Amino acid sequence: MAADLPKNRLGLARWLFQDDHPLTARVAVNRYWQMLFGTGLVATPEDFGSQGEYPSHPELLDWLAVDFRESGWDVKRLIKQVVMSATYRQSSNATAKLVQRDPKNRLLARGPRFRLQSEFIRDNALAVSGLLDPRMYGPGVKPYQPPGLWAEVGLGGNPKFKQDHGGKLYRRSIYTYWKRSAPPPSMQIFDAPTREQCIVRRPRTNTPLQALVTLNDVQFVEAARNLAERMMKEGGKTLAERTKFAYELAVARPPRASEQQVMTEVFDASLTRFRKDHDAAAKLLSTGESKRDESLDAAEHAAWTIIASMILNLNETLTRG
16 A cells, blocks of 8 residues: 555555556456356456466456456446457357366356346346336335245344335346345345355355246246236237247247247147136236236236246246356
């Protein structure tokens, strides 16, 4: 630290951003690389010291760090630069030879493949369905949550969780109000930390509970219902046109012939079921607070909701790869 810097937080901040400080830009760039590739150029983002792992591409890390600093610490520019690179846009398909030679993909000979973070999974479902509220800034919001969770961990006074309504239910996950002793369960199941301590590298698990969330949680069922409505209104007239529309929204490709056959069979079976069981269709279509278009046939809308849920639960939808 320079002798003329004040010995307080302002001095610390100025020291961190001195031109000759070697770590701040490197650490920041590494975190964004980790977010986009699953693993940082330095695979131990919490430790850049002698006990940490050596960078896989030290010259690239240095170049990105200097460029980031000289661009005015422009995060949006950095992310755009990385995602438009040939390295990021590679296919994640791997040959046996590649996997044998580089099982962890540290040489970046193929595209990254990993499950999305919990916030991204929720935001993606809301965006594809058309429910996402893109407004920025403002106080935290309280979307759907199972009742009584706060009471279980409250230190006296029986704290009450008061759910928000309207557009606040569909704000991006970054705005979700966070109670550290009772974090949103649908996010914690996808390995979001409790925020009781700083976590710079999240674990990634694969459990049946995660599938139960994306299949049954009210936010995801409501998203499927609204995606189904989009398919019926915007996707064309035929079953093939509508499934193609939803696939391209969710995974940026049309369905394969085998997938189309499965969806046709599931749609026909679901439509037959909901034609016979109007209560089941009504119950499914009443999930969530967003209003449905009552002019749409209920049984058909419910059947398309099943198809939309299948698409939102595809491995490709939940995985970057």
